[in-house]
Amino acid sequence: MEMTIFIKDIRPVDSIARFMDFYHSLQMNYLASDLLDQGLSPQQISDAVIKAINIGKASGLVLNQHFKPIFSSFNKEIINDCKLSHLAYGLVMINADVELSVVGDFQVSLLHSYLINHS
Secondary structure, three states: OOHHHHHHHOHHHHHHHHHHHHHHOEEEEEEEHHHHHOOHHHHHHHHHHHHHHHHHHHHHHOHHOEEEEEEEEEEOOOEEEEEEOOOHHHHHHOOOOOOOOHHHHHHHHHHHHHHOOOO
């Protein structure tokens, strides 16, 4: 359980950081749990999110602009979830289990779009 401690003075740095986190979360229109509806298992989603975060780190992305851990409700249960930006969603889909047709279809359409725009 997390405890919140209230303080009398407002720390500008904390306030700005919280505002920026809120602002970035508004740009995150996807939930990792949405991939359950696409046929991915919770473990497949978790593995893909971890890979996507590692790619983000290696690429120098500011991770809190693309990934935000949250709790969601699924099948009347509270689950660990993650809000994703458009870029993060793509990274997760690229790194998901290629045995799933939805993942393969995403990867092929992504590559097709890339080749059309760069040929």
